[in-house]
Each structure stands twice: as C-alpha cells, then as structure tokens.
Amino acid sequence: MTLVAEGAAPERMQRRELSDRAFAWLLISPALLFILVIVVWPLAETIRLSFTDATLGGENFVGIANYAALFADPKFWQTVGRTFYWMVLAVSLKLIVGLIGASLLNAAIPGKALFRVLVMPPWVIPVAIGVIGWKWMYNGYFGLISGLLQEFGLVQDRVALLATKTSAFYSAIVTDVWVGTPMVTLFFLAAMQGVSKDLYEAAWVDGASRWYRFRRITIPQIMPVIVSMALLSAIWTFNSFEIIWILTEGGPRGATTTLIIDTYKVAISSQRFGEGAARAVVIVVLLATFSLFYLWFLNRVNRHYGAK
C-alpha cells in the first residue's frame, strides 16, 4: 500500500507540473489581451505616428522632424522643467502632509475612528468634482480663499488666484496635494499600525523621546511604503490631467502647462496627431527612465532597511 501511494504521487505531481505553464497562460490571457489591444498596440502606434505629420486628413512619414522641432523649441524645455518642478513639489508636499496626517490619525486619542473616515471623501469622489469645488474657491469675486485673505488683511483687494501666472501654478499644486493626500495618508497610517509595539516599548524603556522614536523607529520601519508611495504619486502627478485642465486649461499664458496638458492640446484640441504623438513618446521615455532609476533606488532602500 505504501508503495502504491509513493509511486502514484510523483506521477500526479508531474502531470500537474507539465500543465502548469499552459494553465497559467490560459488564466492570464484575457488580461494580457486587454493590455495588448488597449495599451501596447496604441503605444506602438503612438511611436509610429510620432514620425509622421498625421492629422485628421492623412499622414506622411516625416522622419524625426517632429522631434527636431520639439527639441529646438525653448518653450518645450520650459514645459519639461515646469513638469518636473510640478511633480517634485507636489509629491514632496503630499508625502510631508501625508506623514503628518498619518501620525495624527495614529495618535491614541478619542475620536480617531471618526477622523480616519473624514480623511477619505476627496479620494472617493470623482477627481473632477473636487476640482470644480476648488475652482470656485479660487475665484476672485466671491471665492472663499480671496475672501479669507481679505478678512485677515493679507491682501487689500480681491485676488483672482487663477488669473496670474505664479498664483495659478501654486493654486494648482495645492489642489493636486489635496487630491493625493488622503490615499498617501491612509497607506502611511496602515504602515504605522503594522510597526511592532515591542520596538516602541523597548525604546521607551530606554528613555527615548517621542520624537526620537518617530525618527529612529517609525520612519525606518515604514520606509519601504514611503518610497513606493513616492513613486506612485510621482507617476500620477506627472500624468495628472484633470486638475489642471479644469482649473486653468494650462493657462494663464502657459503657466500651468505641463507635458500632459501640452500633449492633449496639440494632439486632441488641435488634432495635430503626429506632433502630439512625439510629445507622448517623450513623456513615456522620461517616465520610464525616472521609474527605472527609482526602482533601483527602491531596491537599495529595501535592502538597507531589510525588506520584510
């Protein structure tokens, strides 16, 4: 009896081993097909179009003319610079505000369950709806922010925050931080709750202060989550479209035009598909380079802090 069982088991294992591959690919194929048709093929097509002068009318191969024109345009480099500035500033703020928010929500105070729920609304409503609310608040005549600034005597007159270049840019940053903060906060909070209580107690017994424990225990322990949230929000912020589009459509005078907005205007609004595609390819290359560099960095961080 023992012999039979021992003989049968490997055979069955082997049969399954063999069909594992086929079965796995069968299971993945619907997802793969979707990505191939909706992401990979359009991506290849975008690259092809970027070498043409495609419009609604037709298309001719123009070589690297689109790229040459793009790289020779000082405005384009301004847009690239602005996009990275937009990304770095907004992501840093999201991480800082998220870290502060998560620490507050993690504090042992009565009412924390309610506070945690109250962080979520910006995350569960359509982004565009929240941004419409912000657009109202920024208006100069009867908007909340202008009104408050006047009330506190910070400005003499009404200010239309979206009408001047600098204030429009920073207003868009504030709104972007508002959209992104809840999710960052919740992920940080969850990570903080996963940190072993023993670590804190051991440090406390040794007389470590609250701030010291935060710096030397909390931060290192949640570092992997901080780093991956930073990458995700960097990509989202870089690609962020709705916020700027609804607030300013890239204006005034291009002050809030990021690469995505520029691409949309050229490709969709004015239907210059070839030139738009060249811009899209630049975005993909920039993001891919950035992400690879970042993942390499993430790997090092994980190794340094001992990935779980």
Add this chain to the structure above:
Amino acid sequence: MIDRLTLLQKIGVYIATFIFLLFILMPFIEMIRVSLRPMSHLMTADFSWWSDDFSLQAYRDMWVTVPLLGRYIFNSIFIAASVTVVTMIVVIPAAYAYARLEFPFKSLSLGGFLAVNMFTGAVLLIPLYRVLRSLSLLNTYWAMIIPGVAFLIPTGIWLLRSYLEKIPKELEEAAYVDGASRLYTLRRVVIPLAIPGLIVVGTAVFIGAYAQQFLFAITFNNVREIQPLPAGLFEFVGYQDTTWNELMAAALTGVLPVMLVFLFLQKYLVAGLTAGAVKE
C-alpha cells in the same frame, strides 16, 4: 505600558488634526455653503461665513438647470460598475496564476503588467481614439468602459494576488485529490474563500473607475445622454452665467449615493487595501 499623551499634548494633537481635516474637508464645506445660498446674494455680497438667506432652493432648481442630472448620476455609477465587473472577470484568473502557479516569464510578465501603471490614458489618446473609432465604439458607453478597464487591470492583479496568496494551499490540494479539475477548484474552492478579498479589490477598482472617468468621457464621447457626472457638470463650469449654487448642489447630490455606500464599506476597504501594500 508606553507613555500616554499628557493633556497638553492631547490638545495639541486635536488642534493639529482639526487643521489637517479642515484642509481636507474645506472644499466640501464650501460647496455645501454655496449650494445653500441664492445666486444673487453670492455674486453681490462680500464674502461672509454665515448669512440668514440659507435655503434649499438650489436643490430644486438644479433639476431644471441640469436637466440630465439624474442620467449623469446613473451613467457615472453604471460606467464604474461595468468597469468593475469586466476588470474583475479578467483579473481573478490572472491574479490566481500569479499567486499559485509557477511558469516561465512569471516575474517578467508581472513587471510588464505593473509597468502599465506608468501610462495614463492621456499619453495613448490618439491611437485609442482611432481604435475606438474603427470599432465604431466612439460615443458609446464602451468608449468609456474599455479604456478604464485596461488601466485598472494591473492594480487589480497586484492587489488580488496578495489576497490569494494568503488562502491555505491545503484546501486546493484536497480538492485535487478528490479529483476536481483545476478550473472547478478555482471556481468552487478558491473564489468562495477569497470573497472578502474580492470585495476589497472590487471596491478599489470601482473607486478608481468612478474617480477617473473624466478624461475618457470628454475625449471619446460627446453624447450628453451617456455622459458621466463629472463630464456632464463640467459643461456648466466657466461661463459668466454659471449658477454656481445649483452646480454645487448638483455635484453634492451626484456624489452622495457612492459616498453613502462607501461609508458602509470603508472599514473593510481600508484594512484590505493597505494590507496588500504593506505586506509587499
């Protein structure tokens, strides 16, 4: 027992929490305030926190100003729900493969899926537009559902995989030993056990689809009747005669149904979502 917060520290935490939540909730507070005031007063009076002209008039008038409001609300939920169903049908088997099976190019292909996260629809709009046009799907619900699905698949696989990994293997082994086929085991053993995880991932996909429908809607669809809420309301923004109080009333009414459902689910959702992230 670790040191507790002193009374003074507690007060400090409350004040800081209050300021933090004020930043998060300010637009909602302001939208509610605006929706409760007559437009003529909003436009003429200086800014004031409180006034005695609060009324619900805008919540009645909005149905006239935005005649399709009911449709918009329905469309938003319908599109997000369809995206969720299609995404889950595609994601469940894939996530199972990544959680349980060993096969060539496993980590490479998973990396490939995750790399899709780098793109948003905005980069691929031109060819997507052409794909949808050649399939005659422009100006249909599908034009807003299909791209939405594609960009939520990677996250869906990623989240669900970490759930399925936690289901004990022994149960599947037992089913095999009893002679069940692989597909039967997936359907009758794995999926029922994974229901809490499926709810979490499904809700996350729904929120993703619900929050991000604006771009595809304004680009691939110009039929008013099937426009989702954000795109439908955007039409009213930015004109001299925008009746902001009615717009805000419509926006708040529009997000209310999903907000309420979410309030019931939030506890499970947050725990589940972040569990996947932290484990990684």
